[in-house]
Amino acid sequence: TLLGDLMGDAILSATGAHWEEAEPDYWNMNTDVRTTAIVLWAMSRLDPENDLLPNAVRWLMAVREEGHWESTQVTAWSLLGLTEYMRASGELRGDMSYSVYLNGQEWATGQVTEENIDEGQELQVGIARLLADEANRLVIQRQEAGPGQTGEGQLYYSAQLRYYLPVERVQALDRGIVVARQYSPVDSPGEFVDSAQVGDVIQVKLTLIAPTDLYYVVVEDPLPAGCEGVDLSLKTTSVVGQAPELRNLTAEEENVWLRRYGWGSWFFSQTELRDERAVLFATYLPRGTYEYVYNIRASVPGEFMVIPTTAYQMYWPEVFGRSDGARFTVRDAE
Known part of the structure; x- marks a missing residue:
């Protein structure tokens, strides 16, 4: 049946469900958001008890940009789908x-x-x-409806478990986003290292794989405690009070794939190189493989625990990924 086909085609994540078009059809103005809204509208009429519906609602609400959807066509269908769901579920008649x-x-x-x-x-x-x-x-x-209660409405809940391990025991984890981090000498980017001398400049390469389109993505990469970020645009270590930006890969550093799908400014609207971490933010990140490179300088000798790089959807934190934890050693200059 058509309803069965729709259920089978749903793309599920930890807290969301949506439907994707096989290919763009600009003449008919189809988008994944509009298609999801249409499916929500239809299923709210045909099968209002379907477990996919609350997750489709959450996905639609999360993909808004600045409080609205991407076009008037998408906005119209989103409002129709959400209104039909509210009518069918008794969403506002909680009791x-x-x-x-x-x-x-x-x-x-x-x-x-x-x-x-x-x-x-x-x-x-x-x-x-x-x-x-x-x-x-x-x-x-x-609970069953008590005296004077109608029992109507939806009950939403989520549960999270947080625990902490020694950093060297923390392994990479993929919950919808694949993340990797590598350290290399700045003059030998193909050589991976876990130590440096005071004064050495180290290249940090972050790799992120998005199996599906992502929304409101945050990437955080903690720096080793004995290192500091380097602002290449100033050709020197940043002074206190300045907020340097991470640089994009140059054309020489990118291959054709990265030039087309890399960390372009059209995806990552905000990049920051802070005292203790690098942070990137994207409102919308199409599925694909991404890479970002920036530099740090070893400044204080010692052995340091390096917290994993993490990437997550700000409004769906259950969709996330992290790299391995690591140790990084800074030696005294010879």
């Missing part, structure tokens, strides 16, 4: 109760009403309170 259980113990309770439908509840628990060497069970349960 229910819920409970949260952790390992069989009641952790919290709450109510959703029309007055507090735009509010949330945040719960945190320390890892020390979790069970060791066995599964921990988190249950979020919607």
